[in-house]
Amino acid sequence: MPIEVQDVWYVYPTGVEALRGVSLTIREGDFVVIMGPNGAGKTTLVKTLNGLLKPTRGRVLVDGVDTRKATVAELARKVGLVFQNPDHQLFCETVEDEIAFALKNFGFPEEEIEKRVEWALRTFGLEEYRDTSPLALSGGEKKRVALASVLVWDPKYLVLDEPTLGQDHAQKEVLRKLISGFLGERAVVMVTHDMEFVVDFRPLPRVVLLAEGKVLANGRAEEVLTDPELLRRASLLRPQVPETLCRLRELGLPVRTDVLDLWEARDIILSARREPR
Amino acid sequence: MSALLEGFAFKKKDSLLHRLDPRVKLVYAIAMMVVAGVHQELVPLLILFLAQVPLALLGKVGRELARTLRAALPLVLLILATNALFTWYAGQLDIYAVERILALAVRFLAFVASFSIFTLTTSPDDLSLALEQMGVPYSFCFMFRAALRFTPVMAREARITMDAQRARGLELDKGGPLARARRYIPILVPLVVNAIKRAWAMAEAMESRAWGASEKRTSLYVLKMGRRDYLALMLIAVATVAAVLARYYLSFPCILPYITAALGLQP
Amino acid sequence: MGIVEVENLTFTYRGAKRPALEHVDLSIERGEFVIITGPSGCGKTTLCRCLNGLIPHFYPGEFQGRVLVAGLDTREHEIWELAQHVGLVFQNPENQLFCLTVEADVAFGPENLGLPRDEIWRRVKWALHVTGMWELRHRAPHELSGGQQQRVAIAAVLAMEPDILVLDEPTSFLDPAGAADILSLVALLNREHGITVLLIEHRLDLASAYADRIVMMDRGRVVLDGPPEEVLASPEAAKLGVGIPKVVRLYELLAERGLRLPKVPLSPAEAARLIAEVA
Numbered sequence: 012m013p014i015e016v017q018d019v020w021y022v023y024p025t026g027v028e029a030l031r032g033v034s035l036t037i038r039e040g041d042f043v044v045i046m047g048p049n050g051a052g053k054t055t056l057v058k059t060l061n062g063l064l065k066p067t068r069g070r071v072l073v074d075g076v077d078t079r080k081a082t083v084a085e086l087a088r089k090v091g092l093v094f095q096n097p098d099h100q101l102f103c104e105t106v107e108d109e110i111a112f113a114l115k116n117f118g119f120p121e122e123e124i125e126k127r128v129e130w131a132l133r134t135f136g137l138e139e140y141r142d143t144s145p146l147a148l149s150g151g152e153k154k155r156v157a158l159a160s161v162l163v164w165d166p167k168y169l170v171l172d173e174p175t176l177g178q179d180h181a182q183k184e185v186l187r188k189l190i191s192g193f194l195g196e197r198a199v200v201m202v203t204h205d206m207e208f209v210v211d212f213r214p215l216p217r218v219v220l221l222a223e224g225k226v227l228a229n230g231r232a233e234e235v236l237t238d239p240e241l242l243r244r245a246s247l248l249r250p251q252v253p254e255t256l257c258r259l260r261e262l263g264l265p266v267r268t269d270v271l272d273l274w275e276a277r278d279i280i281l282s283a284r285r286e287p288r
Numbered sequence: 289m290s291a292l293l294e295g296f297a298f299k300k301k302d303s304l305l306h307r308l309d310p311r312v313k314l315v316y317a318i319a320m321m322v323v324a325g326v327h328q329e330l331v332p333l334l335i336l337f338l339a340q341v342p343l344a345l346l347g348k349v350g351r352e353l354a355r356t357l358r359a360a361l362p363l364v365l366l367i368l369a370t371n372a373l374f375t376w377y378a379g380q381l382d383i384y385a386v387e388r389i390l391a392l393a394v395r396f397l398a399f400v401a402s403f404s405i406f407t408l409t410t411s412p413d414d415l416s417l418a419l420e421q422m423g424v425p426y427s428f429c430f431m432f433r434a435a436l437r438f439t440p441v442m443a444r445e446a447r448i449t450m451d452a453q454r455a456r457g458l459e460l461d462k463g464g465p466l467a468r469a470r471r472y473i474p475i476l477v478p479l480v481v482n483a484i485k486r487a488w489a490m491a492e493a494m495e496s497r498a499w500g501a502s503e504k505r506t507s508l509y510v511l512k513m514g515r516r517d518y519l520a521l522m523l524i525a526v527a528t529v530a531a532v533l534a535r536y537y538l539s540f541p542c543i544l545p546y547i548t549a550a551l552g553l554q555p
Numbered sequence: 556m557g558i559v560e561v562e563n564l565t566f567t568y569r570g571a572k573r574p575a576l577e578h579v580d581l582s583i584e585r586g587e588f589v590i591i592t593g594p595s596g597c598g599k600t601t602l603c604r605c606l607n608g609l610i611p612h613f614y615p616g617e618f619q620g621r622v623l624v625a626g627l628d629t630r631e632h633e634i635w636e637l638a639q640h641v642g643l644v645f646q647n648p649e650n651q652l653f654c655l656t657v658e659a660d661v662a663f664g665p666e667n668l669g670l671p672r673d674e675i676w677r678r679v680k681w682a683l684h685v686t687g688m689w690e691l692r693h694r695a696p697h698e699l700s701g702g703q704q705q706r707v708a709i710a711a712v713l714a715m716e717p718d719i720l721v722l723d724e725p726t727s728f729l730d731p732a733g734a735a736d737i738l739s740l741v742a743l744l745n746r747e748h749g750i751t752v753l754l755i756e757h758r759l760d761l762a763s764a765y766a767d768r769i770v771m772m773d774r775g776r777v778v779l780d781g782p783p784e785e786v787l788a789s790p791e792a793a794k795l796g797v798g799i800p801k802v803v804r805l806y807e808l809l810a811e812r813g814l815r816l817p818k819v820p821l822s823p824a825e826a827a828r829l830i831a832e833v834a
Contacts, residue, residue: 049700049730063451083454092455098485099445100452102477112474116457146481151595160456177727179595179757181796204730207760207801246732251760251801251823258827264834273801277808284814284834413655434653440697441649489650496607496643497711501635502669508662508679510672 012074013038014060014090014168014198020068021055021224029055031224032069037168041198044209044232047221048246053202054095056221057170060200061090074167088117091166095173097153101145106137109145110160117164131159135189151182158189169193170200175208183208210236210250210271220245237269252276259283298411305347305409309517310418313406316524320402323531330391331540336531337398340405349408356404357397364393387544412436417511426505434490442483449478556626558718558751559583559606559641564620566601566610575601577775579620583719588745588752588765590783593772594796599755602772603723606753607641608634625718635667642717646727648704652696657688657707660696664715682710685748686740702733706740713744719751720744726758738762760800763787764821771795784819802826 014037021030029052037043045053058064059071062078062085071078073086094100103109110131114124132138135155140148145156154174162169171190175183183205191212193199201216203209209216215232222245228235235241237253249257256268256276264283270276300306305313320336327333344353371389375381407415416429453474454460460471561581567574576598583589591599604610608629611618622629625640645651654660661682665675683689686706696704705725712720722741726734738758742765744750756762763769769786771779773795779786786792787803802820809816809830816833820826 048732058451061455063455082459084457084459087455087457092452094448094452094455096448098482099449099478100456100474102474102481112458113456116459149595164457179796180798181594183798184796206731207798246730248731248735248761249823251826252805254823255802255805255826255830258824259830262827262831264831273804273808277805277812280805280809280830280834281812281814284830413659430653433655437653437655437696486650489645489647490653492609492613493645493651494653495609495613495634496638496645497664497715498635498638498667501633501638501667504669506666506669506672506675508659508666508672508675 014074015072016056016059016069017072018069019056019059019066019071021052021059021064022067029224030059030066033221033224033226034069035219035226035229037198037200039167039196039198040194041200042194042212042214042216043198043200043219044216045200045202045219045221046204046206046209046245046247047227048204051221051245052224053221054172057092057172057200057202060086060168060170061092062086063092084116087113087166088164089166090168090170091161091164092170093158093161093172093174095176097145097157100157101153104144105142106140106145106148106156107132107142109156110137110163113160113164119164127163127165131163134162135159150177151179151185154178154182154186155189158186162193166197168198168200170202172202173204174201175203175205187212204247206236206248206250210252215271220247222246233269233271236271256280297407299349299352299408300411301348301409303346303348303409305343305349305405307516308409308520309511309513310410310414311422311511311513312517312520312524313410314415314418315521317402317406319524319528321399323528324395324398324402326532326535327395328388328391328535329540329542330387330394331543332531332534333391333394333398337394337401340398340401344401344405347405347409349405352408353401353404356400360397360400364396367396368393383544383548384542387542390544414511417507417509420507421511438486442479445482446475446479449475556623557582557584558625559753560621560623561602561605562621562623564602564605564622565617566605566619567617568601568614569616571616573775574617575775576605579772579775579777581770581777581780583751583753585718585751586745586749587767588742589754589768589770590759590762590766591753591755591770591772592757592759592797593778596774597772598775599772600723601775603643603721603753603755605629606637606719606721607643608632608637609643638664638717639668639715640718642712642715642720644705644708644712644720644722644725646724648701648708648725648728649696651708651711652704655695656693657696657699657710658683658692660707661688661692661711661714664711668715678714678716682713685713685744686710700733701729702736705729705733705737709737709740709744713750717750719753721753721755723755724757725754726756726761731761734758735761738765741765757798759787759798760802763800764825771797783821787821788819 016033016035019030019033022028033056047053059066062081062083065079073089078086101109107128110128111124114127132141137155174186190199218232218235219229220227220235220241227244228241236250239249242249250271252271252273253268256266256270259266260268266279266283324336344350368389371392375385416433420426420429458474561579564576564579565574566576593599604614605622606624611630612634624637629637652660654663661679662675665678683692686709688706688710725737738761741752745752754762763783766783769783770777771786771792779789779791787799792799802823805826806816806819816829820829
């Protein structure tokens with residue numbers, strides 16, 4: 012059963028309308044990226060998925076359950092939200108404890124906790140840091156601990172808020188591999204504005220563009236991220252590949268512009284070149 | 289509790305009091321403390337307390353003051369109750385004692401009112417500038433300003449941390465007081481750690497902008513006392529002296545016996 | 556002699572097992588726009604700290620070699636002296652703004668120097684205008700967006716009238732629009748006001764078009780130092796795991812198939828132009 016966001020409005024106590032009629036469906040196995048400028052409502056939207064924020068109007072159904080009728084703890088069991096900044100949540104004395112924290116909150120039995128923590132340490136390459144304080148780790152390692160501490164309870168829907176913030180290229184590749192590994196039976200929802208990070212995923216995700224609390228677009232990455240008008244309204248820069256193709260077309264070369272893949276672009280340029288002008 | 293704190297937060301308005309130099313208002317608040325501290329009787333303290341109402345209206349903060357006082361009532365009741373209890377236990381609870389206890393409560397309200405009027409009509413910027421110009425070392429003024437500057441930031445971080453931990457299944461509203469206190473560790477640790485990190489980052493940034501370069505630091509803004517300010521100071525001085533003299537040279541009657549008699553109650 | 560001369564610098568933080576910087580040589584001329592990049596932990600931030608005296612005065616450790624800034628040896632001058640030549644802007648704008656208004660923050664540095672009031676005003680006005688923050692000068696920092704806060708941080712540093720502006724990953728916490736904004740501001744300061752710029756940056760796709768030089772570091776050492784076209788297209792850069800801009804990769808992919816562009820493009824516009832020329 013999917014997550015259904017049905018015409019959701021969210022108004023903050025200060026009066027700010029963060030979400031103005033957002034509708035969205037996230038099914039198992041989906042890979043959705045939510046993009047948009049700061050203040051578009053992306054983080055607000057994501058917080059309605061696990062009940063941290065209850066819609067002012069409209070409703071959010073998680074596997075058929077209305078989020079207004081369930082506690083955050085109940086919803087979190089299914090919807091795992093990884094926040095932007097690991098410094099806002101790491102607090103334990105050891106990485107092992109940090110990863111086990113949520114499992115203890117959810118009431119998992121001891122042997123189950125041990126098994127899962129082992130799995131998490133292995134999968135995220137954190138075994139050598141098992142007894143280290145998470146607060147003493149580097150930025151990239153902290154991100155992995157934060158991710159591990161959510162995936163350890165195996166949520167059906169994994170929601171990541173700006174996973175690439177403060178990461179260098181190599182660290183982002185590590186994250187990409189980890190995230191790709193979790194696609195499949197799970198659904199992954201990623202809020203990000205890292206364009207080049209998004210366009211390097213294979214397969215490419217579905218992209219939802221959010222601006223001023225409304226959904227501007229909801230479709231394939233190749234269509235959404237190459238459309239200059241949509242990107243302009245979402246204050247996003249077009250990725251370098253379609254941008255180059257677009258300008259080539261302006262200069263007279265007969266090339267397609269709805270392409271995100273580098274190798275595909277190369278082939279298109281080479282074949283356009285061989286064509287008589 | 290937060291209502292009480294709200295009552296001391298600066299409200300930006302254009303009023304006579306707002307335009308006065310912050311040092312004058314600080315002097316007023318201190319003078320009120322001295323005067324109210326010196327008086328013991330209910331009648332003068334009531335006068336002192338009520339005299340601040342027109343001041344609050346002058347500062348256009350009447351409603352905010354009322355809210356502060358209302359929020360302070362629990363504390364007032366506490367003062368009344370504890371004093372009444374001890375006096376009764378000592379077997380000295382008569383009508384005069386009751387009047388004295390009421391006087392204590394009114395004195396407390398007079399303090400709250402004066403400081404509230406002061407902070408409601410003085411921006412923190414002006415306040416720290418006033419302290420600076422009165423000779424308080426710059427580092428203290430800086431700390432004061434920085435604390436104010438980062439309070440909303442820390443409040444926001446606290447909210448984010450609570451959200452992040454709740455998203456990991458932490459239930460903050462469950463359990464008895466001791467269990468609940470423990471559940472706040474996952475909130476407090478990141479907050480404290482981040483506060484320390486922030487202080488470090490600030491120190492680096494401060495050094496990089498020549499903190500400590502010169503003993504004689506210049507200030508971009510300067511508070512200048514105008515005619516209105518000197519006039520106000522004079523009034524405060526005169527009123528303070530008069531009020532203090534009144535304590536020693538005038539005698540005030542106890543009014544409770546008259547009130548109870550008028551109401552037909554037994555003392 | 557350049558504005559910044561780093562000579563055979565080796566530095567180990569107190570209590571660390573390995574040096575953070577090893578035998579680093581770097582020279583920056585007046586008016587240059589230099590980017591320093593490299594994987595996390597390569598020593599970029601450490602190098603920044605060595606330029607304005609935070610190392611060795613704020614961060615003690617083993618310091619070998621020499622760093623000259625505007626002719627001043629950083630070991631022999633206090634941070635506040637060096638701060639008048641090197642303006643350092645940090646990653647997180649929030650922690651660099653500690654006053655209750657934008658104006659007060661920009662004035663903070665000159666106030667510390669004990670300059671006369673009208674001189675402070677002159678600098679504050681200039682810095683706010685040049686960064687486009689004059690209209691917002693009475694706002695409180697927490698009311699501003701990340702990009703605006705970073706502009707104020709830059710203005711606050713410019714008010715010191717430094718010879719060189721050093722920015723440590725200023726776009727880390729910003730969205731793409733904010734990032735592009737800050738980078739074009741910095742480029743403008745370099746181009747039109749002659750301010751020397753040293754930029755630590757990961758987002759090479761946005762920044763490399765502005766730079767005269769890119770310096771690549773790895774594990775405390777300088778690995779590459781040259782014009783962006785050379786550095787980004789070199790095999791060492793690819794091995795380092797740095798984010799090579801896609802247009803540079805496109806250049807390489809086309810070259811592999813026989814289509815060689817006259818130079819390495821640093822932006823999509825340039826790439827399109829070069830391809831159209833050759834095609």
